[in-house]
Amino acid sequence: xxxxxxxxxxxxxxxxxEVFPEIPQxxxxxxxxxxxxxxxxxxxxxxxxxxADGRLEWLRWELRPWFDFEGEISGLLMFSEVITERKxxxxxxxxxxxxxxxxxxxxxxxxxxTDALGKVSYLNPVAERLTGWSLxxxxxxxxxxxxxxIECFSRKPLVNPVNLVLKDNRVRQLPKDTLLVAQxxxxxxLEDSVAPIxxxxxxxxxxxxxxxxxxxxxxxxxxxxxxxxxxxLTGLSNRLHFETQVKLAIEDSQVNKTQxxxxxxxxxxxxxxxxxxxxLAGDELLKQITxxxxxxxxxxxxxxxxxxxxxxxxxxxxxxxxxxxIAEQLRRLVRDFDFVWQDRVFKIxxxxxxxxxxxTTNNLTEILSRADTAxxxxxxxxxxxxxxxxxxxY
Numbered sequence: 001x002x003x004x005x006x007x008x009x010x011x012x013x014x015x016x017x018e019v020f021p022e023i024p025q026x027x028x029x030x031x032x033x034x035x036x037x038x039x040x041x042x043x044x045x046x047x048x049x050x051x052a053d054g055r056l057e058w059l060r061w062e063l064r065p066w067f068d069f070e071g072e073i074s075g076l077l078m079f080s081e082v083i084t085e086r087k088x089x090x091x092x093x094x095x096x097x098x099x100x101x102x103x104x105x106x107x108x109x110x111x112x113x114t115d116a117l118g119k120v121s122y123l124n125p126v127a128e129r130l131t132g133w134s135l136x137x138x139x140x141x142x143x144x145x146x147x148x149x150i151e152c153f154s155r156k157p158l159v160n161p162v163n164l165v166l167k168d169n170r171v172r173q174l175p176k177d178t179l180l181v182a183q184x185x186x187x188x189x190l191e192d193s194v195a196p197i198x199x200x201x202x203x204x205x206x207x208x209x210x211x212x213x214x215x216x217x218x219x220x221x222x223x224x225x226x227x228x229x230x231x232x233l234t235g236l237s238n239r240l241h242f243e244t245q246v247k248l249a250i251e252d253s254q255v256n257k258t259q260x261x262x263x264x265x266x267x268x269x270x271x272x273x274x275x276x277x278x279x280l281a282g283d284e285l286l287k288q289i290t291x292x293x294x295x296x297x298x299x300x301x302x303x304x305x306x307x308x309x310x311x312x313x314x315x316x317x318x319x320x321x322x323x324x325x326i327a328e329q330l331r332r333l334v335r336d337f338d339f340v341w342q343d344r345v346f347k348i349x350x351x352x353x354x355x356x357x358x359x360t361t362n363n364l365t366e367i368l369s370r371a372d373t374a375x376x377x378x379x380x381x382x383x384x385x386x387x388x389x390x391x392x393x394y
Contacts, residue, residue, distance in 0.1 A: 034065050058087040112209040118143045118162050132183030152177035161194040165207050171195045189215040231305040234290040242304035242312050247364050253357050260357040261315040261323035264375035268349040268383040270309040281341045296329045320356050327352045327386045349384035
């Protein structure tokens with residue numbers, strides 16, 4: 001209250017409203033209630049008032065009646081404390097908290113905070129949507145119940161990074177190919193980081209998880225990666241991917257003395273189908289031949305379309321005898337196949353050239369040249385045949 005610096009003789013006998021004219025009207029009612037005995041004690045009340053100079057002031061005060069010897073209320077005792085600075089600080093902290101809440105609600109990433117025991121204390125709206133948990137449902141639950149993580153390929157549960165951060169008090173990143181399993185079972189590809197929350201003394205008091213949904217990005221990346229290494233018509237590997245795998249097989253053979261075989265396949269009489277029925281028929285023939293040959297090719301092998309009606313197969317870790325046997329099966333499959341297009345039936349065959357990858361094989365150009373030469377020799381033999389490269393080393 002305003003310091004009037006009045007002498008004691010000037011105050012005694014005068015109304016305290018006269019001495020302290022800044023007392024708000026609402027406080028005067030409290031005084032009257034206390035004097036009337038309606039309340040025994042008014043404790044720890046906090047309120048504000050405006051000083052004569054226009055400044056806002058806050059007080060915490062306690063009011064109680066003063067009884068005379070006969071037990072009658074004869075006055076009031078008021079104990080007060082100026083708390084303006086504390087109130088200003090509280091308001092500033094509240095404003096900062098509200099700003100932080102608005103910011104967290106507005107950003108595009110999911111945010112989850114936990115306490116030092118790994119119990120959820122906050123989710124922003126994005127985190128609610130991605131996890132399927134509301135803030136009220138998740139608060140107080142273990143982070144592993146709300147933020148369930150599995151590895152994309154093995155489907156095994158992952159150690160929650162929050163628990164790791166609480167253990168070693170440092171920032172952690174999620175492993176690649178992590179999936180979040182939402183409350184309804186939906187799986188979402190994630191990128192995230194988990195950081196410790198520390199107090200002013202550096203003590204660990206919780207964690208903050210920031211994560212984003214990268215499902216569409218990973219799907220697009222996977223699609224682009226697939227397109228870069230596959231033929232769009234047949235779904236087989238393309239020439240680039242095939243040659244890359246052959247290079248790796250050559251290195252493996254040189255280092256580990258392993259055996260591999262590559263085959264070049266060229267369809268016989270494919271051009272006649274294209275010339276008579278058009279490219280749509282030719283494309284359909286390629287797709288049907290691809291599906292037919294896949295039945296006899298091992299999952300460990302690389303089957304590729306090299307261009308037009310030419311195909312390549314890398315028989316990985318396969319000796320020449322087995323590769324020759326598989327090639328003969330493929331030749332017979334194509335020979336016995338009837339391609340039907342608009343009531344016309346076409347007989348197709350295939351010429352196959354085989355070349356072995358041995359520890360003495362020098363490079364990609366050498367092995368591809370031998371396979372191509374063998375395929376050409378099969379063509380010259382009259383087509384519908386398998387020809388073995390002379391430099392087989394077997």
